[in-house]
Amino acid sequence: MNLLTEPIGVSHYLIVGAIMFVTGALCMATKRNALGVLMGIELVLNGANVNFVAFGSEYLRPGAVSMGLDGQLIALFVIVLAAAEAAVALAIVLNFYNNHSSVDVDKADELKG
């Protein structure tokens, strides 16, 4: 199968989305820097977005099976919510840094401000 001459399908997008999702999940699991965890979350959301857009694309799935615009709309909501989530998480991280002089998530085990 020659990738340069054959058309692209939904499954290609799903593969990309899967790789991004897994790297993001691993980032969340392995990084000790709180901001690294945040970046992992962004990658996970982004991988999910790739899937949504691929399923909603009229271009990749012509015909009645397409989700229509739902995929793109959900992707839009995900992007907006990711921005909101990043703002709050960043505020929390900076607060944590101010109080503890550290961004190591392993240090955040006191349960008390």
Place this chain on the structure above:
Amino acid sequence: MEPINWHSVFFLLFALVGCGFSVAVLLTSNVVRMAFYLVLALAATSGLFFLAGADFVGAMQIMIYVGGTLVLLIFGVMLTARGPFISMRTPAGEWILGAIIGGSLLVVLLSAATSVRAWRPVAVAEGEARPTATRLGMALLGARVDKLEEPDPTQREGMSGYLLPFEIVSVHLLVVLVGSAYLARPKKRAVGSTAETV
């Protein structure tokens, strides 16, 4: 020789850049480089969105995700990246555990992605990729212009648009705005130097 499919070529380009830099985010331990690789990965993803015919979502991805969220993230990185926090290494045990779990998750996802026949590539019909901005805007205001020709009336009733989620997201953003302003407020002059954060 078959003619080169430019759509596939650009897809490969963006997919390789996107996946490669997301793996780089995982592998590097320097937090500033992680942020930079993340920028490239997300920008390549927006290229993928453009290729899938989602032009508005692609531009939105650049505007909000890359131009807004990541600038904020790098801002945070710069505020905290000093001394030991620039490069925090992960113990080898966690890497091994992570690789086992992540690898098995990846195998499951990939086998799912490639097994369904309906998701295989199809020859794209003529004139399928239409501009989406207007239709998306209408859908956010509650009118699903893309579902007007839905033959099944029971399905058509459920297609009443996204006005309620749109409003909820708006209120949510307002809450987030207030909340993060509250979180980042200056302390009561006790520490002094930590006041200007965001």
Place this chain on the structure above:
Amino acid sequence: MAEYLQQYLPQSLAYLTAALVHAVLILVVVALGTLIFIWLERKVSGRIQDRLGPTRVGGKFGWLQTLADGLKLITKEDLRPASADSMLFLIAPYVSLCASYVAYIALPFADGWVAIHLNVAVFFIVAVLGLEVFGVMLAGYASGSKWSLFGAMREAAQVVSYEVPLGICVVVPVLIAGTMDLVAIGQMQAGWFFNWFLFHDPFTFIVFWVYFTCATASVNRAPFDLAEAESELVAGFHTEYSGVRWSIFFMAEYSSMVVVSALAAILFFGGWNGPLPITHWLGLADSANPLAHYVANLLGLINFLGKAIAGVTFMMWVRWTLPRLRIDQVMATCLKYCTPIAAFGFAGAVIWTFLFPGGLVIPNKDWVVQEEYQLDEPQAQSAASTSAASTSPLAHADSGLHAEEHHGTD
């Protein structure tokens, strides 16, 4: 263009050639624009300060001053501080330049003269211009110098804040036009100068000035050039840079100045349409003859570049007239003045277009546009494939695909 080349070349080669020609043309605009504008900046600043500016190199007006400067910069040593993060330090100027270069691909230089006819062009350009900040931030961090880091932090705070009013301002002409397609927005303002969106209603007139303020801030020009602030931060984010890399930051800065001015020209000043409908009088714009159309576009290009250069010159005038603001003043300007005024203008424009949908000050607004649109509508419906090919994302790749399927089905 690719379709034209396809008659003579194999398909893949034709697309490659077309893409290369577009890319090189834009690169020429960026590079030549920088050369000219740096010279212009020297002359303008000289005149404002009652000097002559460069006079020696290349004749009376010092035409070749920038070229001489460029040669000097190329021969300089490319220094790298020991404390720098070397990879990011080396790559940062190119990140900046890429961002402002990419913005050009969706920018129409005349009616239909655009590298990629994007349906969300306005949005795309504003989004991509916001990416320029990454180069500055990376440079500031990677230099390993306190001055640079301070400059980068200021830049980040400033750009993120100013994107809000800038976005609101850009939405106002989009709201009036009902499309984000820059070519369509330009076509709607054809005819007399009072068809320009600047004069559409009082609110767009206000919004234009807010847009220009925010654009000046977002491309980091004085009085908002806190990221460089020579008097406080040595040279801000590019303190540690020298030689070619330093000059690339300047290419990025000047080309994004051109982009924001060009965007202002299209959104508010009618783009390639002159103040008087001269091409219409001469019958060039409506003529079926491709050569006449070409000449009309050439005139439009001159118009458009003139407006963009005027915008850039205005920015220079402002730079050499006003003192630099403090960082808290910059933030106050954005949050206390620009954002509320832009929001007010936006609300006003909404109400205005609701009350006077045809426009009040523009009695014959649609004397050119309407015929074109009536021509366009049935065409677009009957031949959906052509419109899809021209408006779909990455028009090259797409139209390539469509052309290919023609090929395959034949």
